[in-house]
Amino acid sequence: MTTLLVIAKEPRPGRVKTRLTPPFTPAQAAGLAEASLADTLDAVATAPAVRRVLVLDGEPGPWLPAGFDVVAQCAGGLDARLADAFAHCRGPALLIGMDTPQVTPDLLTVDFADCDAYFGPAEDGGFWALGLADPDPALLRGVPMSTAQTGAVQRRRLVAAGLRVADLPLLRDVDTAADASAVAALAPHGRFAARLAESPARRGTGRR
Numbered sequence: 001m002t003t004l005l006v007i008a009k010e011p012r013p014g015r016v017k018t019r020l021t022p023p024f025t026p027a028q029a030a031g032l033a034e035a036s037l038a039d040t041l042d043a044v045a046t047a048p049a050v051r052r053v054l055v056l057d058g059e060p061g062p063w064l065p066a067g068f069d070v071v072a073q074c075a076g077g078l079d080a081r082l083a084d085a086f087a088h089c090r091g092p093a094l095l096i097g098m099d100t101p102q103v104t105p106d107l108l109t110v111d112f113a114d115c116d117a118y119f120g121p122a123e124d125g126g127f128w129a130l131g132l133a134d135p136d137p138a139l140l141r142g143v144p145m146s147t148a149q150t151g152a153v154q155r156r157r158l159v160a161a162g163l164r165v166a167d168l169p170l171l172r173d174v175d176t177a178a179d180a181s182a183v184a185a186l187a188p189h190g191r192f193a194a195r196l197a198e199s200p201a202r203r204g205t206g207r208r
Contacts, residue, residue: 001050002110002131003089007073007082008037008098010058019175023201035195036174038063039101039187047108055085055095078145082130083137094118094131099173101192102183103128107168117158119151120168127151128171136161177201 009016011034013026020029044052045065054064057073064070074084085095092112096103100122110118112133120129125148132139139161143154158165174183174192184193 001048001092002112003051003053003091003093004044004047004049004108005053005055005085005089005093005095006037006040006044006098007055007085007095008040008057009033010056010061011037011063012058015058017174020177020180023177024199025202028199028201031195031199032174032180032192033098034061034063035191036101037098039190039192040096040098040103041065041068042191043103043105043108044068044096047105049108050091053085053088055081057081079140079143083140086132086135086140087137089135091135092131092133093135094129096120096129097173099175100128100171100183101174101190102171102187110166110168114164115166116163117165118168119155119158119165121151121155121170123170123172124175125149125151126173127154128173129168130154 011030013030016033017029045067052067053069053071055071055073060070071088073081086093094110110131116133118131120127122128139157143157172179172183174180180196184196187193
């Protein structure tokens with residue numbers, strides 16, 4: 001059975017979802033990040049797994065459900081932090097972020113019997129999920145992160161290593177206000193959609 005990993009930041013104002021400000025305030029953006037993380041952790045808690053791990057930058061809060069091990073993120077760029085998350089795994093592992101609150105337990109129920117890796121592309125050119133039957137941190141180190149080519153480069157790295165890659169569905173990350181509205185519409189009954197409805201965006205972008 002698979003280890004499920006969630007890499008995340010503690011949802012504190014000014015540290016998360018900064019691209020949502022404006023139109024949202026830093027506090028509202030942090031609230032949306034917390035709701036997104038809570039929905040994600042709920043999906044992971046329901047999916048079958050041998051172990052559930054939160055790889056966290058910061059401190060856990062009341063949004064963390066029972067049944068998760070908490071591991072601190074290492075220093076360095078995102079590629080190094082993702083690689084380090086896999087380095088702590090023994091056996092098959094699937095890693096996701098906190099930016100896809102529309103994720104479901106079914107999407108996280110993977111079987112490595114006929115493949116060596118799972119790849120979940122994101123609409124912005126990155127990836128929302130990466131699964132490895134035999135976690136090898138070297139598969140992530142050096143991949144340029146947060147670019148429109150990140151996903152393509154990462155997938156090519158897997159193929160170049162001779163891995164059989166199975167693709168997961170394309171999902172949209174929550175980075176901007178437009179993303180937030182689109183993702184909330186996909187999961188209207190989750191915490192994220194409810195928090196978005198409670199967080200009216202400010203009109204315009206100027207300060208008053």
